[in-house]
Amino acid sequence: MIWWLKIRAAWVLVGTVLATVGLGLLMGTAKLPLPVLTGGSGSFLIGQLIPVLPAAIFLYGTGRTDGRLESIAAHPMRALDAGWALCIAIFIAGTAGCAYLLARQEIAIVIGRDGLGYIGMALFFAALFGPRAAAGLTTLVPIVLAAIGWQADGRPHPWAWPLLPGTSVLGLLAAMSVLTLGMCFTLVWRAPIQFRR
């Protein structure tokens, strides 16, 4: 199990989560001015983009294994990976929650929620396309949503969950369902073998 954690870059991942939350508190509310689909331009924050980083490191850790070898392992590798993702998601939520209690900034909730959801997205894409492509695809989610996820009055569409304000219950529920969906996909779906090497 120590090897298993080592190859999944556990400490790097823990460090990334802490760094992401810290960075988010420092400069997360900086706005990125963007061209958007509808006239009212929304405010896309750095804090909505950088929670992708833990998901990327997660994919790096799970993706650098030999997929063929792990597919015949004695341990239930896919269940372990899904469990590992859940642990990291809980860790992100806990860190962001502590940050919110300490700093009282809404952006902490946004970072925690989006980090949770992006882990789910990462699991989903990794199950479909393999971990390497999944990292890029997961990062494209907030970038594309930043362009098309706004209503005419500058508020985000309800389906653009990473853009919703931290107080939104809908956003939190959406992120959790994305995480659940991703874990289910990890358990039942197999990426084609050429993506897993």
Added chain:
Amino acid sequence: MPLLIVFVVVAVNQDLTEWTTPHYWPSVMGSSMSPLPFIATICAGLGAWEGARLTRGAVFQQPSVRGPLHITGAVLVPVISGGLLTCLAGVAVSATAAGVSWGFPDWRILTVEFLLILASTLAGYCVGRQFNPAISVPVSLIGAFVANSYPRSWETLWVRHLVGSAFVDCCTPSEIFNVRAIWSAVAFTAGIILACAVIIDRRATRAAIAAGLALLVLGTAAGVSLARPLSSSAVTARPDNQLRCTQKQDVTVCLWPEVVHPGAVRAQAASIVKSLRSAGVPVPPELTMSARPAHGATRLGNFTEANADQVRSAVISGLMPATPRCALHGPYPAQVAAAPVAAWMFLSAGATQAQTAAHTDNNTTALAQKVRTLSPARQKAWYDRNTAAMRTCTGKPQLSPEAGTA
């Protein structure tokens, strides 16, 4: 890449088309740069992906006939040309929206777009060569996205010129691109491109990395020194020698060549000037669209298409007395006179009551109409009295038509 073109044409369509000045090419080019942060971001991500593929395939560990730069170029050509095609699609969309006459897009702006795309792609590629794609692709995407879009909202105003993100706000017809801003973006991106090229060509040896860093610092320094004196906008006043002036009756009207139906605009301006002069308003002998009207000339708006009412409003706003400087930080009692004086000028210039009310409001229009019923000499006295008050910070306007009779 085809997906990206569809994205530009559909998703950012409104941004490409909403703020263009009709029939004015620089404005087309400016607006066409609005999707550039997205294009550069995608190119950086794809560059990182390609770089990681080459590293995974151990291409550079094997002996090869072609140099590293050659191999890199072959891999990145589809990415860069795709990005450039997307830029051209953006130009096409905003050109259609502006309805410009047939012409070649401004090659300087196209060059800036190309260099920004090239710099993003190469920087992404270098990151991709170094790290696992699961890390390098997200990092390049996030880095390029932040670098290309964030400086525009920064409080340090000149930083945005390094990544050319101020051109989006260009232009009204009396403005052109500031060459300084263009050179600043060119210098900064050239620094990045050359640094990446050296590092790729010399296989990331220590000397190559040092040389690359030196080039990067050099390019950034040049870009910064060019951009420092600039404010937030990347435009300057358009040279006056492009104006087309003709004299009609006793007024000279100078228009930009992009103005639609110039003959009609000139005729309308001349007749408005004639009726204003007969009402006693002193009008200088020249109406010009220049951003900096010379002495003895007055500003004639900043438009490319206008109907008679808009021309009238442009002439009158140019004739209104300038607000004195002391009014910026002090009391300005004559503020209230601006609307009635403007309304009186509208009516004198032949506007109907409804047209005048659309520019001001009903009460002001009623007041101005009452003034219009006075004798010409008393109207002139009313106008002179109130405009004199508007030129100072102490003068009190006397707007009532009955005032000054006693």
